Amino acid sequence: MKEFIEGSMAVARGVAVCRPHVVSAYPITPQTHIVEHLSEMVADGDLDSQFINVESEFGAASVVLGAAAAGGRSYSATTSQGLLLMGEVLFNIAGLRLPISITVANRAVSAPINIWNDHSDAMVFRDAGWIMLFAEDNQEVHDMQIQAYKIGENPEIMLPVLVNMDGFILTHAYETVETISQKEADDFLPPFKPEYYLDVNKPITMGVLGDPNYYLETRYSLQEAIDESRDVVKQVAREFKEKFGRWYGDLIDTYRTEDADTVFVAMGSLVGTIKDTVDELRDKGEKVGLLKIRCYRPWPGEEVVESLKNIDNVIVLEKAVSLGASGMMADEIKASLFDTPHRPKISNFFIGLGGRDIPKESLIKVYNQVKEKPQYNQFVDLKPELLEYPS
Amino acid sequence: MSDTKTKKKRKEKPPIEEPLLAPGHRACSGCGESLGAKLVMDAAGPNTYATCCTGCLEVFSTPYPESAWKMPWIHSLFENSSAVAAGIEAALIAQGRDKDVNIIAMGGDGGTADIGIGCLSGMLERGHNILYVCFDNEAYMNTGVQRSGLTPFDARTSTSPPGKRSWGNKTTKKNLPGIAGAHGIPYVATATVGYPNDLINKVKKALKIQGPKYMQVHVPCPLGWIHPTDQTIEIAKLAVLTGLIPIYEMEYGEVTRVRKIGKNRRPVEDYLKPQGRFRHLFAKGAEAEEELEKIRQIAEDNIKKFGLA
Numbered sequence A: 001m002k003e004f005i006e007g008s009m010a011v012a013r014g015v016a017v018c019r020p021h022v023v024s025a026y027p028i029t030p031q032t033h034i035v036e037h038l039s040e041m042v043a044d045g046d047l048d049s050q051f052i053n054v055e056s057e058f059g060a061a062s063v064v065l066g067a068a069a070a071g072g073r074s075y076s077a078t079t080s081q082g083l084l085l086m087g088e089v090l091f092n093i094a095g096l097r098l099p100i101s102i103t104v105a106n107r108a109v110s111a112p113i114n115i116w117n118d119h120s121d122a123m124v125f126r127d128a129g130w131i132m133l134f135a136e137d138n139q140e141v142h143d144m145q146i147q148a149y150k151i152g153e154n155p156e157i158m159l160p161v162l163v164n165m166d167g168f169i170l171t172h173a174y175e176t177v178e179t180i181s182q183k184e185a186d187d188f189l190p191p192f193k194p195e196y197y198l199d200v201n202k203p204i205t206m207g208v209l210g211d212p213n214y215y216l217e218t219r220y221s222l223q224e225a226i227d228e229s230r231d232v233v234k235q236v237a238r239e240f241k242e243k244f245g246r247w248y249g250d251l252i253d254t255y256r257t258e259d260a261d262t263v264f265v266a267m268g269s270l271v272g273t274i275k276d277t278v279d280e281l282r283d284k285g286e287k288v289g290l291l292k293i294r295c296y297r298p299w300p301g302e303e304v305v306e307s308l309k310n311i312d313n314v315i316v317l318e319k320a321v322s323l324g325a326s327g328m329m330a331d332e333i334k335a336s337l338f339d340t341p342h343r344p345k346i347s348n349f350f351i352g353l354g355g356r357d358i359p360k361e362s363l364i365k366v367y368n369q370v371k372e373k374p375q376y377n378q379f380v381d382l383k384p385e386l387l388e389y390p391s
Numbered sequence B: 001m002s003d004t005k006t007k008k009k010r011k012e013k014p015p016i017e018e019p020l021l022a023p024g025h026r027a028c029s030g031c032g033e034s035l036g037a038k039l040v041m042d043a044a045g046p047n048t049y050a051t052c053c054t055g056c057l058e059v060f061s062t063p064y065p066e067s068a069w070k071m072p073w074i075h076s077l078f079e080n081s082s083a084v085a086a087g088i089e090a091a092l093i094a095q096g097r098d099k100d101v102n103i104i105a106m107g108g109d110g111g112t113a114d115i116g117i118g119c120l121s122g123m124l125e126r127g128h129n130i131l132y133v134c135f136d137n138e139a140y141m142n143t144g145v146q147r148s149g150l151t152p153f154d155a156r157t158s159t160s161p162p163g164k165r166s167w168g169n170k171t172t173k174k175n176l177p178g179i180a181g182a183h184g185i186p187y188v189a190t191a192t193v194g195y196p197n198d199l200i201n202k203v204k205k206a207l208k209i210q211g212p213k214y215m216q217v218h219v220p221c222p223l224g225w226i227h228p229t230d231q232t233i234e235i236a237k238l239a240v241l242t243g244l245i246p247i248y249e250m251e252y253g254e255v256t257r258v259r260k261i262g263k264n265r266r267p268v269e270d271y272l273k274p275q276g277r278f279r280h281l282f283a284k285g286a287e288a289e290e291e292l293e294k295i296r297q298i299a300e301d302n303i304k305k306f307g308l309a
């Protein structure tokens, strides 16, 4: 059904049709509307879930951990400080192989405190063993919820998924969204039936001590599972397209790259702005395209290499900085290309941090700079006057 | 010395059910915590889900590939066994599997009173049908006997050592049962491995009550308290008989029953002296006597407050 709804509602609807047994969350801007919508659905009897209001995000993550360990499909949403506060639990959830789904309404991290969008929060957890998907628009983030459970709960994978959507830009934006009906969802997503879960009829011990004789192999299997999840992410995207007719790419997507000599690389809602910019530049005869990273973890190295094989200039735009190093995604792209015969020039920029607006003009400026010469670790639209000490 | 009559009688008894915390785990000899956990679980019975904080209990019972637990059991982190238990309860309800089962969340004094107090408070406040059991060995034992919020006054720990300017731990025990009771929950109880029947009865009673329950079980640690391993029960009893560890029950925040000491009251020295962690208090001089007097006062206050006399 086509509905004109807020991004947060698109998420809530997408989650609700997955029939989560347990939802637990703690409020933080700009995630709040998602869980408010879900709690309303529960209050109205439209969603048959246990909704647990907790004392912190640490508690929320721990509650959904317990719920998943007991065989329940479970859901949470958070952002920024809340995601950081969940940190210890997030690593634990992945280690326990519990396929929980958490939506992150991506937001900058403090200090200074800032409620607006960037990706500094999620990128902290790139090494945590979570599958990380980034949505471009509200239709995609609606559809990603059911895909997330289908990927994570695959018996070969059993990994948690962070579904990332840009805070405010998507969470608070109204768009027309084709919502998934309960029947369609039930056809697409089977009930969660984990092989191992806490049950008095078949007692197991979970969360054991893994000494040096055993720990290493647990990390190996985590790495193996998240590596294998590449195929599952692709397969689920294909199945989704077959059933619903909608496609956003699988691990990656490309836009007007066929004869391009330059491509932008980005994640999340910025992809939409870049598409417009690409169109505008194409109209002026520029051979430019876009590589969208849809799945950041597992890292789609092969797909990145393949899509850049005829490209001369790559412009990586990131909404997070690895302070003291560089752009995380830019570095990973470089690493993926290192052993290949074709090595394009990789320029990288930090953009939109803390919600700084990203108009098309800024992207065109970036494009022109790169055409002149490659750029490294540049902050887009920096205001030099703010960096001067008052005299 | 066993006479044949009693032997025969024993044989006629039904076989002892398999303990839910199996023997053979790696706790130190004389460990009060392992005894406490065994008593709690056996009182609860096999239809029980258990969560456990990081700490000695978790470490000695589940070194992969071994596990001593005969029930569904999970350890996640140091400070979240209460929240994990809440999640389990929610999932069981959502799946219709919550009938006739118990959920017990466990933690040490550190995991409960300090780092996990936020999650514990949330669990108590939300009304989950969960029994939380804190095994109070009065320090962070698993990491080498550092002080916690439940370490008693003047006790030596590795982070509250007595020295030229110190008599050991500077604070008294945080009143965690009082804090739990202040949530207005239906049942709070203190217990000790010194009186196992009382402990078992309280667990059984707690599990019959709907809603959140909190129990704090005093469990001596021969390694951390520095006492002979065969003195665990004796020391646990002395803690009660000196008035230093009051044993009581609370309902909806009000104290409803206490274990009287009466004529059996013992001087605090009887409890302190056998423990190396209090040895510095028995140095000669007026200052040590002053410290002992403070501890006598703590016992006196407990006896008055709870009417233990």
Ligand SMILES: Cc1ncc(C[n+]2csc(CCOP(=O)(O)OP(=O)(O)O)c2C)c(N)n1
Residues within 6 Å of the ligand: B033, B053, B054, B055, B056, B057, B078, B107, B108, B109, B110, B111, B112, B135, B137, B138, B139, B140, B141, B142, B143, B148
């Ligand atoms: C977040 C975090 N901080 C610190 C630790 C280290 N740690 C593990 S167990 C423990 C002490 C446990 O003390 P307590 O809860 O009293 O249990 P006990 O071992 O005494 O039974 C500490 C400090 C940890 N595992 N996690």
Ligand SMILES: [Mg+2]
Residues within 6 Å of the ligand: B108, B109, B110, B135, B136, B137, B138, B139, B140, B141, B142, B148
């Ligand atoms: Mg302890």
